[in-house]
Amino acid sequence: MSEITSTPVPSSEPLDLIKLCLDEQIFVKLRGSREMIGKLHAYDSHCNMVLSDAVETIYYVHDSQSGEIKSKTKKSEMVFVRGDSVILVTDAANV
Amino acid sequence: MSASEVNTQLVLPLELIDQCIGSTVWVLMTTSQEFVGTLVGFDDFVNVVLSDVSEYDGDKNIVSKRSKMLLSSRSLAMLVPGGQGPV
Amino acid sequence: MSKSASSTAAATTTSSTSNFLSEITNSQVIVKLTNGLEYVGILSSIDGYMNVVLENSKEIVNSTEIRTYSEVFLRGNNVLYISQD
Numbered sequence: 001m002s003e004i005t006s007t008p009v010p011s012s013e014p015l016d017l018i019k020l021c022l023d024e025q026i027f028v029k030l031r032g033s034r035e036m037i038g039k040l041h042a043y044d045s046h047c048n049m050v051l052s053d054a055v056e057t058i059y060y061v062h063d064s065q066s067g068e069i070k071s072k073t074k075k076s077e078m079v080f081v082r083g084d085s086v087i088l089v090t091d092a093a094n095v
Numbered sequence: 096m097s098a099s100e101v102n103t104q105l106v107l108p109l110e111l112i113d114q115c116i117g118s119t120v121w122v123l124m125t126t127s128q129e130f131v132g133t134l135v136g137f138d139d140f141v142n143v144v145l146s147d148v149s150e151y152d153g154d155k156n157i158v159s160k161r162s163k164m165l166l167s168s169r170s171l172a173m174l175v176p177g178g179q180g181p182v
Numbered sequence: 183m184s185k186s187a188s189s190t191a192a193a194t195t196t197s198s199t200s201n202f203l204s205e206i207t208n209s210q211v212i213v214k215l216t217n218g219l220e221y222v223g224i225l226s227s228i229d230g231y232m233n234v235v236l237e238n239s240k241e242i243v244n245s246t247e248i249r250t251y252s253e254v255f256l257r258g259n260n261v262l263y264i265s266q267d
Binding site for chain 2: 198201212261262
Binding site for chain 1: 215217219226227228229233234235251252253254255257259260
């Protein structure tokens with residue numbers, strides 16, 4: 001309906017980049033100061049994704065006075081990431 | 096009230112925006128951000144294309160100037176025709 | 183503006199957002215996200231959701247470069263604006 005959706009179909013669309021990352025290690029930046037690295041098994045148009053051997057890094061303010069930032073990590077053998085929390089996706093080798 | 100009577104008075108919202116093309120508009124977002132620029136065009140979602148844009152932060156300071164941009168309608172709240180920016 | 187003039191203007195302007203996008207594809211752009219992060223890079227593709235792929239992009243927070251990505255996908259819902267650099 002809107003023109004922006006009927007933009008002349010580009011030879012490659014943005015989601016093709018994620019397609020190229022299938023079975024590769026990817027880096028995902030998520031809402032809530034979280035980042036995740038893992039092997040991409042599946043994704044859909046919402047950017048819902050399934051990652052294996054994922055390491056999630058969560059950043060948080062350790063000391064609100066000094067603003068010192070710390071991080072902790074969580075490991076998951078297999079994890080589903082809901083698309084609405086995704087900010088950025090890239091091949092982990094690209095970071 | 097007949098339809099023809101109404102039509103002489105009625106200005107549709109998108110018609111108003113259409114009439115602003117080529118002139119300065121002040122764009123207020125749902126956040127405290129604001130933009131002032133020349134309206135180049137817009138689409139059905141009211142994503143807007145602006146030229147010679149000043150971007151203001153919540154404290155009404157100019158944070159950047161851009162020659163041309165596509166501003167997403169996602170958090171767009173209000174378009175003020177001829178607006179000179181935050182006062 | 184006459185009724186007919188405004189409707190022809192509308193006809194030419196309905197595509198102005200996609201015109202702008204085709205104009206800036208493959209050129210240097212700045213993408214600002216709603217969370218304040220900025221990405222400067224070459225716009226290689228974009229779709230109707232404003233999902234974006236940038237090449238050779240820099241991630242900028244408060245005017246300081248914090249990371250670079252040779253190729254990166256940005257999910258459209260986070261995009262505030264896309265600007266010519």
